[in-house]
Amino acid sequence: MNFLLQLLNGLQIGSIYALIALGYTMVYGIALLINFAHGEVIMIGAYTAVFTIQLFLANTNLPYILAVIPTVIICTLIGMLIERLAYKPLRNSPRISNLITAIGVSLFLQNLMMKLFGAQSRSVPSILNAEPLNFFGAKISFTTLVTIVVTTILTILLQLFIKKTKYGKAMTATSEDYGAAALVGISVDKTLTMTFAIGSALAGVASILWVSSYPQAGPMMGSMLGIKAFTAAVVGGIGLIPGAVLGGLVLGIVEALTKAFISSKLSDAIVFGLLILVLLIKPSGLLGEDRKEKV
Amino acid sequence: MTNQVLSCKNVGINFGGLQAVQDFNLTIDDGELIGLIGPNGAGKTTVFNLITGVYTPTEGEILLSGINIIGKMPHQIVRYGIARTFQNIRLFDHLSVLDNLKVAANKDMRYSIFSGMFRLGGYWREESEVTDKAIEILDIFDMGKHAYKYANSLSYGEQRKLEIARAMATDPKLLLLDEPAAGMNPTETDELMDTIMLIRNEFGITTLLIEHDMRLVLGICERLMVLNYGQILAEGNPRDIVNDPLVIEAYLGKGE
Amino acid sequence: MPRDKKLIYLINTGLVLILFALLTVFEASGVFTRYSMSIVRLVCINVILATSLNVTVGNLGQITLGHAGFMSIGAYTAALFAKTEVITGQGGYYIGMILAGICAGIFGIAIGIPVLRLKGDYLAIVTLAFGEIIRVLIEYFDFTGGAQGINGIPRMQNFSVMFFVAVICVTLMYSVMTSRHGRAILAIREDEIAAQSSGINITYYKTFAFTLSAFFAGVAGAMYAHNIGTIGASFFNYNKSFDILVMVVLGGMGSFTGAVISATVLTVVPETLRQFNEYRMIVYSLLLIMVMLFRPEGLLGRKEFHITKVVDKLRNKFGKQSIEGGN
Numbered sequence: 110m111n112f113l114l115q116l117l118n119g120l121q122i123g124s125i126y127a128l129i130a131l132g133y134t135m136v137y138g139i140a141l142l143i144n145f146a147h148g149e150v151i152m153i154g155a156y157t158a159v160f161t162i163q164l165f166l167a168n169t170n171l172p173y174i175l176a177v178i179p180t181v182i183i184c185t186l187i188g189m190l191i192e193r194l195a196y197k198p199l200r201n202s203p204r205i206s207n208l209i210t211a212i213g214v215s216l217f218l219q220n221l222m223m224k225l226f227g228a229q230s231r232s233v234p235s236i237l238n239a240e241p242l243n244f245f246g247a248k249i250s251f252t253t254l255v256t257i258v259v260t261t262i263l264t265i266l267l268q269l270f271i272k273k274t275k276y277g278k279a280m281t282a283t284s285e286d287y288g289a290a291a292l293v294g295i296s297v298d299k300t301l302t303m304t305f306a307i308g309s310a311l312a313g314v315a316s317i318l319w320v321s322s323y324p325q326a327g328p329m330m331g332s333m334l335g336i337k338a339f340t341a342a343v344v345g346g347i348g349l350i351p352g353a354v355l356g357g358l359v360l361g362i363v364e365a366l367t368k369a370f371i372s373s374k375l376s377d378a379i380v381f382g383l384l385i386l387v388l389l390i391k392p393s394g395l396l397g398e399d400r401k402e403k404v
Numbered sequence: 405m406t407n408q409v410l411s412c413k414n415v416g417i418n419f420g421g422l423q424a425v426q427d428f429n430l431t432i433d434d435g436e437l438i439g440l441i442g443p444n445g446a447g448k449t450t451v452f453n454l455i456t457g458v459y460t461p462t463e464g465e466i467l468l469s470g471i472n473i474i475g476k477m478p479h480q481i482v483r484y485g486i487a488r489t490f491q492n493i494r495l496f497d498h499l500s501v502l503d504n505l506k507v508a509a510n511k512d513m514r515y516s517i518f519s520g521m522f523r524l525g526g527y528w529r530e531e532s533e534v535t536d537k538a539i540e541i542l543d544i545f546d547m548g549k550h551a552y553k554y555a556n557s558l559s560y561g562e563q564r565k566l567e568i569a570r571a572m573a574t575d576p577k578l579l580l581l582d583e584p585a586a587g588m589n590p591t592e593t594d595e596l597m598d599t600i601m602l603i604r605n606e607f608g609i610t611t612l613l614i615e616h617d618m619r620l621v622l623g624i625c626e627r628l629m630v631l632n633y634g635q636i637l638a639e640g641n642p643r644d645i646v647n648d649p650l651v652i653e654a655y656l657g658k659g660e
Numbered sequence: 661m662p663r664d665k666k667l668i669y670l671i672n673t674g675l676v677l678i679l680f681a682l683l684t685v686f687e688a689s690g691v692f693t694r695y696s697m698s699i700v701r702l703v704c705i706n707v708i709l710a711t712s713l714n715v716t717v718g719n720l721g722q723i724t725l726g727h728a729g730f731m732s733i734g735a736y737t738a739a740l741f742a743k744t745e746v747i748t749g750q751g752g753y754y755i756g757m758i759l760a761g762i763c764a765g766i767f768g769i770a771i772g773i774p775v776l777r778l779k780g781d782y783l784a785i786v787t788l789a790f791g792e793i794i795r796v797l798i799e800y801f802d803f804t805g806g807a808q809g810i811n812g813i814p815r816m817q818n819f820s821v822m823f824f825v826a827v828i829c830v831t832l833m834y835s836v837m838t839s840r841h842g843r844a845i846l847a848i849r850e851d852e853i854a855a856q857s858s859g860i861n862i863t864y865y866k867t868f869a870f871t872l873s874a875f876f877a878g879v880a881g882a883m884y885a886h887n888i889g890t891i892g893a894s895f896f897n898y899n900k901s902f903d904i905l906v907m908v909v910l911g912g913m914g915s916f917t918g919a920v921i922s923a924t925v926l927t928v929v930p931e932t933l934r935q936f937n938e939y940r941m942i943v944y945s946l947l948l949i950m951v952m953l954f955r956p957e958g959l960l961g962r963k964e965f966h967i968t969k970v971v972d973k974l975r976n977k978f979g980k981q982s983i984e985g986g987n
Contacts, residue, residue, distance in 0.1 A: 198953050206956035209909045212902050213948035220941035378796035381789035389774050486744035494854035507847040511859035513840045520839025521832050574859055643754050
């Protein structure tokens with residue numbers, strides 16, 4: 110029974126990884142950029158949630174979950190802003206400059222928030238407080254259930270958006286070839302901005318789900334979370350929506366089971382070990398296709 | 405049989421169901437200058453990639469001077485004596501012209517990492533030997549004056565020449581040139597033809613080249629092979645080949 | 661040894677000695693306070709870190725994000741060796757340093773062989789993962805002091821020693837990179853397929869570059885451990901690797917002189933900003949972004965700053981022949 114519970118735990122945290130990984134994978138798929146600042150978008154989302162609840166929702170009778178609205182809006186705007194100010198001017202620069210810029214943006218946001226709101230974490234009031242549900246005799250927290258359900262719905266919506274709508278198809282085309290996409294009349298700039306916007310909006314949702322189960326917001330919280338989510342995206346096969354979800358879930362489950370049954374100290378090592386193992390066996394990730402350089 | 409440089413027997417490769425090259429047979433004697441022609445997508449570059457170990461054939465055998473080289477890594481095959489150039493020029497752009505050649509000479513240099521690190525005798529001796537040799541090769545190609553320039557600062561024609569010079573610096577028995585005249589103007593092509601003849605006549609290096617420029621092919625090749633859909637379509641004297649109805653059909657399509 | 665080379669060596673040796681003399685005078689005369697000298701020592705360590713990472717990132721052209729992992733192996737090796745007190749004093753310091761390099765180098769080989777098949781961002785994320793695994797394992801095991809780390813490592817803060825160790829490390833790496841082995845590594849950066857077709861054994865040279873880089877990171881780690889006296893695994897996290905990478909990229913990837921200069925600047929500037937401590941990291945990160953936006957190829961690009969070129973220019977002015985030999 111404990112195993113089942115830990116599995117659900119894993120699914121929950123894995124769902125959050127998956128939501129964040131979607132942002133990484135979409136941006137990487139199109140801009141070939143590891144957006145190290147993506148973790149910081151989540152951190153800003155968490156702060157937004159804290160302040161919305163403390164300064165506004167706590168004084169009303171409204172449910173705290175409404176904090177999701179300003180959080181998603183702020184995250185989306187921050188994501189677009191980062192793209193506009195930092196990444197867009199570098200579009201034709203070497204990849205490494207983009208990587209360093211991403212690291213720079215990430216450091217900047219961490220330190221800015223630390224300066225503004227202090228280095229200590231702020232506790233987040235409980236957002237989803239409902240009775241645990243009974244599930245085959247095991248008690249599942251409401252948060253777990255919501256997290257899994259929300260992630261499932263958002264992933265399906267995202268997949269539909271990309272496959273069925275004009276904008277989604279523009280994204281796919283741009284990720285294949287900038288030049289060719291521009292030739293057929295797709296605005297590469299707009300597509301990239303949209304990609305960042307969608308990825309960051311998902312990050313906003315992820316940050317609400319994250320603070321629902323780990324009720325702390327601190328300036329450094331996004332850093333490791335972001336790296337793990339990126340790891341998940343790579344494990345699943347970077348650039349692929351199903352890959353990000355699969356990778357996120359696998360990572361979450363491995364992490365939860367390691368923490369429960371092996372050692373909580375070693376869990377990070379095992380998670381990263383999993384990444385190495387997957388890449389050595391299948392260099393393009395679980396769902397990725399291998400491509401060879403043409404000679 | 406002793407002077408047979410390369411021999412491919414029933415060589416084939418299959419890329420996940422696609423038979424890119426099939427039943428490829430080729431023997432090259434010492435000192436020959438052979439052209440490999442065929443329409444785009446016929447598998448010519450794939451043949452080069454098979455011979456140089458970039459791809460491993462799924463069938464057949466490739467012998468270099470009687471030694472089986474299948475399964476050897478590309479860098480090992482260079483040591484056996486095959487050097488090549490590429491269709492889309494691949495130079496070491498941000499190294500000097502001289503260093504481009506010295507990289508190719510690395511396989512014949514012996515001094516150790518420590519000798520390099522602490523600048524022991526071996527370092528000075530071999531470096532100066534190899535530099536002299538590289539300059540010699542550059543002079544043959546009339547490129548000595550560019551020795552200390554970055555490779556990417558050369559003109560297109562010179563870059564093509566540098567690639568051949570670099571291949572020569574590996575001291576090959578067999579030289580594979582992949583579309584050496586691509587993108588060249590007629591004057592540059594003339595110069596290139598002289599260079600290729602020079603390599604063969606002065607150094608006796610066996611050459612196999614892929615080329616679309618028929619003027620070059622007919623001007624210097626002694627024997628031609630035509631490849632179509634990964635299979636040999638015709639083989640023989642250049643004059644006969646260009647009049648072969650099968651070959652004409654492969655290039656131009658069947659007249660109705 | 662050719663004569664013109666001899667001259668170049670003489671000039672460079674002279675410059676290093678002048679720099680050393682200047683720093684010694686500053687220290688003795690009190691122009692540099694104890695605090696300033698502690699920054700100078702940090703510069704020595706960071707110069708080795710930056711130049712060693714330059715070997716993989718700049719010369720081999722492979723982005724790695726786990727350099728701090730090799731540094732930590734070096735630091736812990738040296739610390740544990742010093743704790744055994746088999747050999748103490750200066751001798752122990754040097755031997756510990758070499759052991760640190762060797763241990764880090766062995767890890768370099770063990771990690772390099774499997775991961776160097778990967779390219780680009782995949783390699784970056786895998787090296788980051790390895791760096792984190794090393795950190796977690798150091799914290800996990802008892803012999804490394806666990807999360808508390810190791811205290812009471814014999815201090816070694818002799819500026820002269822650290823200065824010359826740094827000079828020697830940089831010189832050795834630079835010599836290798838300008839030998840046939842370094843040329844092979846540069847060729848791989850420029851075009852792997854062409855390098856292979858020119859007879860370069862890619863796997864061997866990639867692993868070699870990675871190992872060399874790890875070795876000197878280990879040496880720097882040993883220096884760090886003895887300089888500070890207390891080490892903990894959390895210091896060597898991926899942010900430390902990022903710091904080192906930033907030094908290399910800002911200096912201009914592939915340029916040793918660039919790495920040395922930017923390691924110096926990036927060590928000194930944040931320290932001088934310490935009075936504005938609250939804004940220090942904000943300014944630092946903004947500077948980083950600005951440099952990337954306005955000079956994405958880094959300070960020196962791939963070029964090296966040669967004092968001989970300056971001498972060359974001066975000579976040419978006076979109508980003499982170039983010492984580099986030209987064509």
